Amino acid sequence: GQNIDQPTEMTATEGAIVQINCTYQTSGFNGLFWYQQHAGEAPTFLSYNVLDGLEEKGRFSSFLSRSKGYSYLLLKELQMKDSASYLCALMDSNYQLIWGAGTKLIIKP
């Protein structure tokens, strides 16, 4: 079967860096997505990794290691508006997304 794990909640300070980890187990893999979801709103796309390595997009970067079943989302220069839930989602062999429960990130001044 498939399983995705990510921490339930993390706290960080404005201006700092935070890394949100996601580990997964799957029999088929077609990529890993990260989405951001502010409270009461819809998820919005942040990144997609299908090959090993780091993808950088402004203040946000995402890393994938397929052999370890591991990904992380790195957020730099944290701003108060980054307070949100971050969702890790695995695309399986049927091209369906399997979602983690999300990591709620709290930013403190």
Place this chain on the structure above:
Amino acid sequence: NAGVTQTPKFRVLKTGQSMTLLCAQDMNHEYMYWYRQDPGMGLRLIHYSVGEGTTAKGEVPDGYNVSRLNKREFSLRLESAAPSQTSVYFCASSLRDPHEQYFGPGTRLTVT
């Protein structure tokens, strides 16, 4: 360009009542999806469509029916609502797979 829209935004139903949730996208996307989101759990796929006239079951299809009315519109129907269907329902669309999915604002449904 509205993206993905959903109606209604909120609804309260009594057990046994029926309702239809409507979703429309104006991005010319082929693929459309219905998810539910419950506290402490990841999004779960209910049904999806890979093109006009097609539908397929996702992870949690029981108690729900869908129709891909045309390329733009995808509806989700609860024939006889149950309290276990209290949830936030999101519609999403994508150009193809694998590709990012664009989400609508959600429908908050309570079944009493």
